[in-house]
Amino acid sequence: EAQVTQNPRYLITVTGKKLTVTCSQNMNHEYMSWYRQDPGLGLRQIYYSMNVEVTDKGDVPEGYKVSRKEKRNFPLILESPSPNQTSLYFCASSLQLGSSTQYFGPGTRLTVL
Amino acid sequence: DQQVKQNSPSLSVQEGRISILNCDYTNSMFDYFLWYKKYPAEGPTFLISISSIKDKNEDGRFTVFLNKSAKHLSLHIVPSQPGDSAVYFCAASLYNTDKLIFGTGTRLQVFP
Secondary structure, eight states: OOOEEEEOSEEEEOTTOOEEEEEEESSOOSEEEEEEEETTTEEEEEEEEEETTEEEEOSOOTTOEEOOSSSSBOOEEESSOOGGGOEEEEEEEESSSSSSOOEEOOOEEEEEO | OOSEEOOOSEEEEETTSOEEEEEEEOOTTEEEEEEEEEOTTSOOEEEEEEETTOSEEEETTEEEEEETTTTEEEEEESSOOGGGOEEEEEEEEETTSSOEEEOOOEEEEEEO
8 A cells, every 4th residue: 555654643742852753665756755733833854855865954854864875764853842843744745845745754743841 | 045935725516616726836848737626535636737838738637727927827627526625735846957846735625
């Protein structure tokens, strides 16, 4: 089954404690993205990757890091989480960004205390 | 500055009637538009799209209309069903870029 998986689905942590949210897709897609969803703000792109070892900033990259060492995986790293990073996070993959359909993971709800 | 706007945070429609969800955008360089549907505890799923060279695209009960002069698109659902109750996001992309800009979403509730 074609899918995008994220782990963990739910996470409560404290300020400053490094964490990683994993994302994996099995569709051999080149493009992967991370979004955060906040009330009244919709989905905002954090980082995206066009291929292995190629990443670029989206609209709200501050406080986040990503890596793309393999085509299927695109982890999101919060080196020092802060309460304003409490949000619902989605990973997505697609054949290409823009006009290509993006397939989203189920989401990770992160709470930073 | 929100480039893609969905001014109605929520919409309530009776089953069997038409649902119309609206979306406005500010950047005339957007060339492709998409609608995604999102159920609680799930990621958004693609629903329907339209290229800027068209003004209408239809897929079953779902039709998207694009008015480029007004920088406006709308999603029509006919007839609406209770299973359509979800949050709907419109999104727009710039030609030949890797950017997809989402709106803030409209929560549709279809009641019996």
